[in-house]
Amino acid sequence: MRGLLSTIGDKWTLVVIASLTAGEQRFTNLLRGIDGISHRMLTKTLRDLERDGLVTRRVHAEVPPRVEYALTPLGRTLLGPINALSEWVGTHGRTILENRDSALK
Amino acid sequence: MRGLLSTIGDKWTLVVIASLTAGEQRFTNLLRGIDGISHRMLTKTLRDLERDGLVTRRVHAEVPPRVEYALTPLGRTLLGPINALSEWVGTHGRTILENRDSALK
Numbered sequence: 001m002r003g004l005l006s007t008i009g010d011k012w013t014l015v016v017i018a019s020l021t022a023g024e025q026r027f028t029n030l031l032r033g034i035d036g037i038s039h040r041m042l043t044k045t046l047r048d049l050e051r052d053g054l055v056t057r058r059v060h061a062e063v064p065p066r067v068e069y070a071l072t073p074l075g076r077t078l079l080g081p082i083n084a085l086s087e088w089v090g091t092h093g094r095t096i097l098e099n100r101d102s103a104l105k
Numbered sequence: 106m107r108g109l110l111s112t113i114g115d116k117w118t119l120v121v122i123a124s125l126t127a128g129e130q131r132f133t134n135l136l137r138g139i140d141g142i143s144h145r146m147l148t149k150t151l152r153d154l155e156r157d158g159l160v161t162r163r164v165h166a167e168v169p170p171r172v173e174y175a176l177t178p179l180g181r182t183l184l185g186p187i188n189a190l191s192e193w194v195g196t197h198g199r200t201i202l203e204n205r206d207s208a209l210k
Binding site: 010011051052053054074077078080081084085087088091092095096099100103 | 179
């Protein structure tokens, strides 16, 4: 199961799921909203999340077709641990950044 | 700060910190205990964790020198979110693996 921790704990997995907390979103919105993620990496992460049953992909029959992504009920259960991690970053993030700065001096 | 979530939420960061829960450990023990991590990646992850102030590196004056890694008090504060993620994997891991299997069919 620890192997699964490393796939679920994958950096883009956590950030993409955190970004979908607000609700259904289009690919382009996700791409714009997530700092540093490439088109290729977002495509791969969303496809893996869909495979794992954590995200749904809905294609709206329009021209051009509109594609939207949303968390499944299983995906929403991951928000607890992700919020715990975000809160940790909120509490300790500044200390980490200060440690990184002093490591550069 | 979300940039920090993606660095802290990095897959090897979480697994290396989880592996140090048991206490001070040598590099070779960590390498053997963490499935799929390379020597290079473990070296980089430990160096980043040391830079961030989450891990200490102690060199024992022996021949050859013995090097051990341990969590700092700041590093220990990350165990809460990591345990929440590990519990999530424990609860939902089987469902994820089943979803992956059915995606292959």
